[in-house]
């Protein structure tokens with residue numbers, strides 16, 4: 099498992115819209131067909147999400163048990179929700195972990211995310227083993243301008 103790969107063609111983009119004077123991050127996530135996030139936490143932040151276009155599936159998981167947290171059984175799924183346009187969703191670390199998927203092979207999707215407080219790294223988890231890794235989260239664009247020279251897309 100690694101934070102990012104070199105092509106990242108399977109990854110959604112994170113586009114920062116507002117920094118809320120340092121109190122929150124508001125961003126648009128753009129998902130291509132079949133794009134999916136890796137199972138991740140939300141760095142002790144509140145995460146509010148609203149679908150603006152297309153449809154996404156959210157799959158929730160329990161935190162892996164124990165300090166080492168490597169299991170032979172793999173991570174335990176606890177819930178599954180389909181988000182349609184205007185649908186909303188909330189998660190924080192006490193509610194578990196999640197992965198978000200664009201199940202469509204032909205349609206893109208756009209979701210609006212509010213994170214409070216803002217965070218610049220989160221943990222990602224291997225579904226088979228529960229092994230976790232801290233990864234930076236990055237932006238494809240900020241305030242309508244593409245971020246140059248940075249990693250092209252997010253890790254999570």
Ligand SMILES: N[C@@H](CS(=O)O)C(=O)O
Pocket residue numbers: 112127135138197198211235252254
């Ligand atoms: N929390 C993820 C998006 S999602 O899959 O919920 C992120 O900020 O990149």
Ligand SMILES: [Fe+2]
Pocket residue numbers: 138139140145196198
């Ligand atoms: Fe998330």
